[in-house]
Amino acid sequence: MGFTRQAGTKEGMTDVFSIEKTSLDELVIALAGNPNTGKSTVFNALTGLHQHTGNWPGKTVANARGNYRHKDKTFILVDLPGTYSLLASSVEEQIARDFICFGKPDATIVVTDATCLERNLNLVLQVMELTNNVIVCVNLMDEAKRKNIEVDLKGLSRELSVPVIGTAAREGTGLKELMDTVYDVSMGIIKPVPKRMEYEEDIEEIIKDTMSKIEQYVKDPVVLRWLALRLIDGDKTIIDSIKEYMMADWEGRGDT
Ligand SMILES: Nc1nc2c(ncn2[C@@H]2O[C@H](COP(=O)(O)OP(=O)(O)OP(=O)(O)O)[C@@H](O)[C@H]2O)c(=O)[nH]1
Ligand SMILES: [Mg+2]
Structure with a gap:
């Protein structure tokens, strides 16, 4: 999780991304997505007034975090900057990438726009390459309906092999189902195994070789690849990010 200070105690756990946990029962959920897909609308609808804003540590990019309770758990929701990719060509992309990769959220919701889903799937596929615990939220379903666009949510879920939930966040539609699914994925009740790109044999050999050189430092096989x-x-x-986040984590915990 990257919670380095006072890990293991019940109070005052703060990770390198300044996420504060007051209880070991809290789960951290990242909210990713292309710009303007309704991430903040989902964030506000779920967390209400239980949120605070600031900047990402050491960056001038705004950061919003909030809490909500669902069933018996508290969820810390982190609204990531809107990005088209995770390849870190901008500081926003780097923050989103680093948080999902090194912050190890318990689940990541990728908010997408139902009216232009194809364009949004690029980011979905990239997040799926980085973590298993992905939930795709197809937002703006009301807008899609108005434009006579039908989205086959079940078919998409089958193709991607991750849960897909339709929402119209501005009206509050689908949010209960989204929270149920986030609960199930982050608690391990649903264990998505996202479909991933397999390369030709010679490239796979190089990937394996590179993995073997860094595997002693990285426990998670998905992150390793x-x-x-x-x-x-x-x-x-x-x-740079490996140095910044993973080295800090090793020094803090001394168990990896
Ligand atoms: N019709 C409709 N509009 C929505 C829905 N969700 C969000 N919006 C609107 O879409 C616009 C963008 O929403 P935001 O929540 O700011 O989107 P965002 O992804 O946080 O945007 P950035 O932070 O700039 O990347 C706003 O005008 C919202 O009111 C929805 O489900 N249906
Ligand atoms: Mg926003």
Whole structure:
């Protein structure tokens, strides 16, 4: 989870992203999505007044966090900056990527726009490469209906192999189902196994070779493969992020 200070005590756990947990029973949920898909509307609808805003640590990008309770658990929802990709070509993309990769949220909701789903799936696929615990929220279903666009939510879920929930967040439609699904995924009641890209044999060999060089540092096999892919890509920002977040985590916990 990346909670480095006073981990294991009940109070005052603050992670490198300044997420504060007051109880071990709290679950952290990331809210990702393209710009203007309704992330903040979903965030506001779920957290109401229980939210606070600030900046991402060391960055001038706004950060909103809020809480809601569902069933017997408290959820800390983190509204990530709107991005089209996680390849870190902007500071917003880097924040979203680093939070999902190194902040290890218990689940990530990707909010998408039902009226232009195809464009949004790029980010969905990238998040699915980075973590298993993905829920796709197809928002603006009311707008899609108005435009006579039908979205096959079940078919999409089958194709992606992750839960897909339709919402019209501004009207509050679908939010109960979204919260139920977030609960099930973050508690491990539903265990998504997202479909992922498999490359040709020679590339897979290089991926395996790269993975073997860093596997002692990375426990999570999904993150391990994703980091190997980024290193093969020649993504230098990932090296900085590994130093910043993973090294801090090792030093703090001393168990990885
Ligand atoms: N019709 C309709 N409009 C919505 C819905 N959800 C959000 N909106 C509207 O869409 C616009 C963008 O919503 P935001 O919640 O600000 O979107 P966002 O993803 O947080 O945007 P950025 O933070 O700029 O990336 C606002 O005008 C919302 O009122 C919905 O389900 N239906
Ligand atoms: Mg927003």
